[in-house]
Amino acid sequence: MDYKEEQEQELEVLRSIYPDELEVVKEYPGVKFELQLKLELQELIDTSHLSKDHTLHCTFQLPEEYPDVNPVISIEVEETLLNSDDEGEGEDEDEDEQQYDEHGNRLMSKYENIPDTISIADYVSGPLVAELEEQIETDMLSGMQMCFALISSIKEKAEHYFLEQLTLKQKQHDQELQEREKEEQAKFHGTKVTRESFLGWRTKFRQEHGLDKRDEERRLQAHHGRLTGKQMFEQGIEGTLDDIDDTDVQEVATKLQDDL
Numbered sequence: 731m732d733y734k735e736e737q738e739q740e741l742e743v744l745r746s747i748y749p750d751e752l753e754v755v756k757e758y759p760g761v762k763f764e765l766q767l768k769l770e771l772q773e774l775i776d777t778s779h780l781s782k783d784h785t786l787h788c789t790f791q792l793p794e795e796y797p798d799v800n801p802v803i804s805i806e807v808e809e810t811l812l813n814s815d816d817e818g819e820g821e822d823e824d825e826d827e828q829q830y831d832e833h834g835n836r837l838m839s840k841y842e843n844i845p846d847t848i849s850i851a852d853y854v855s856g857p858l859v860a861e862l863e864e865q866i867e868t869d870m871l872s873g874m875q876m877c878f879a880l881i882s883s884i885k886e887k888a889e890h891y892f893l894e895q896l897t898l899k900q901k902q903h904d905q906e907l908q909e910r911e912k913e914e915q916a917k918f919h920g921t922k923v924t925r926e927s928f929l930g931w932r933t934k935f936r937q938e939h940g941l942d943k944r945d946e947e948r949r950l951q952a953h954h955g956r957l958t959g960k961q962m963f964e965q966g967i968e969g970t971l972d973d974i975d976d977t978d979v980q981e982v983a984t985k986l987q988d989d990l
Contacts, residue, residue, distance in 0.1 A: 734758045737792055740875045747878065761792040767885050771845070771892060780845045783810045786854060786888060790877060797874055800866055805854040805884065844903055848895045850888055858887055 737758050744752055748765060756762040767786040787806045793799040862880055866872060871879060936942055 731798065733795055733798075736875065737761050737796060740877055743875075744877060744881075758792075759794045761796075762790070764789050765881060767881070767888075769885065769889050769892065771889065775845065775893065775896060781812050781843065782846055783812055784808075784850065784888075784892070785810070786884060788881065788884060792877075797876060798872065800863070800872060801877065801880070803859055803862060803880065805858060807851045807854050807888075809849075844899050845896060847899060848892060850892055850895075853891050854884075854888055858884065858891075861887060 741754060741761065741763065744763070744765075745754075751766045751768075752763060753765075754761070754763045765788045767788060769784040769786070771780060771784065785808045787808060789804045791802040793801070862883060865880070865883060866876065869879070
């Protein structure tokens with residue numbers, strides 16, 4: 731195989747496909763070229779909040795015996811703001827500034843710009859390169875011109891990863907938003923009162939405010955400081971009955987019978 735001819739032919743094809751995106755840094759031997767791949771996310775997701783362009787900077791180095799020897803690939807990503815020169819951009823940024831409630835909790839918006847929170851840098855520089863190496867083995871690309879196939883996979887896989895992350899983050903955002911709305915609604919509805927919860931609250935309230943003791947003192951005052959028949963019976967106070975007349979004895983006996 732004439733490796734030089736193979737590589738020159740492939741470079742010619744790539745130049746015709748990517749006339750503005752491809753730059754050959756070094757010719758054979760040791761061919762090295764760089765390619766700028768812009769992800770077409772606006773065509774894949776239904777959102778008006780995407781304010782960044784994601785461009786992949788791909789570097790291919792072809793060994794002298796390529797395509798029998800696999801190329802060395804490295805990928806980096808660059809994020810740039812869309813319409814960065816538009817007037818009023820500063821005002822929009824102020825409006826989108828994160829806000830918090832009085833407790834320091836992040837206020838969540840139904841229209842949070844989720845696409846702009848996604849980063850693919852770690853993916854393209856690591857896992858994606860490993861996936862390309864696996865693709866070469868799986869598709870048995872060794873021995874044939876493979877750069878175009880790999881370039882197509884890079885763009886497709888990066889866009890797919892972005893969509894996966896968008897779906898995941900959107901789901902998490904919706905769940906957090908629902909939980910926050912439930913918390914806000916609970917503030918207005920309050921806690922549902924049951925018989926058990928009311929009795930527990932009543933007991934605690936009476937203890938904290940000494941109402942039982944106060945009521946007992948009022949009952950004693952109502953009986954002119956004398957104990958009821960049941961109290962005298964339970965406490966066994968001596969001499970109490972000697973201090974009361976026959977009428978009081980009859981009242982005490984009647985009261986004792988009623989209490990028991």
